[in-house]
Amino acid sequence: xxxxxxxxxxxxxxxxxxxxxxxxxxxxxxxxxxxxxxxxxxxxxxxxxxxxxxxxxxxxxxxxxxxxxxxxxxxxxxxxxxxxxxxxxxxxxxxxxxxxxxxxxxxxxxxxxxxxxxxxxxxxxxxxxxxxxxxxxxxxxx
Numbered sequence: 153x154x155x156x157x158x159x160x161x162x163x164x165x166x167x168x169x170x171x172x173x174x175x176x177x178x179x180x181x182x183x184x185x186x187x188x189x190x191x192x193x194x195x196x197x198x199x200x201x202x203x204x205x206x207x208x209x210x211x212x213x214x215x216x217x218x219x220x221x222x223x224x225x226x227x228x229x230x231x232x233x234x235x236x237x238x239x240x241x242x243x244x245x246x247x248x249x250x251x252x253x254x255x256x257x258x259x260x261x262x263x264x265x266x267x268x269x270x271x272x273x274x275x276x277x278x279x280x281x282x283x284x285x286x287x288x289x290x291x292x293x294x
Contacts, residue, residue, distance in 0.1 A: 153178075153217045154169065154178070154220045155220065155225035156180065157225045157249075162182045165222070168180075183201050198231050202234075202235050205232050206232050209236075209239050218240075219242075219244070220244040220245075221244070221245055222247060226246070226249065230248075
């Protein structure tokens with residue numbers, strides 16, 4: 153499952169999906185507020201995006217999946233894995249973004265791990281399954 157970065161959409165990974173989809177079930181997704189997905193009533197937090205992705209995965213993939221995140225999609229993929237480990241088999245991170253306040257080995261080590269468990273104020277936007285007739289070798293929107 154490919155997760156796009158900020159300011160782009162599932163189109164970012166479509167060439168990759170076309171190649172990989174011939175050998176393995178492969179999907180790319182438009183996160184809420186991006187690409188062809190509907191816009192949420194308010195901007196979603198990272199946790200809300202991760203929860204929306206996990207909810208969508210539950211509807212389209214009964215088994216654990218490997219998430220491939222690009223840029224900001226890496227943060228969504230990691231947060232999804234932390235918050236929903238029962239849904240994720242592995243991670244592939246391509247060009248992850250880094251919080252400027254956390255740059256450097258020492259700063260990253262000193263950041264509290266508990267920040268991953270802070271609850272959201274917003275609720276994840278409901279997600280939809282792929283359109284009827286999709287084979288699992290394309291894109292869809294939550």
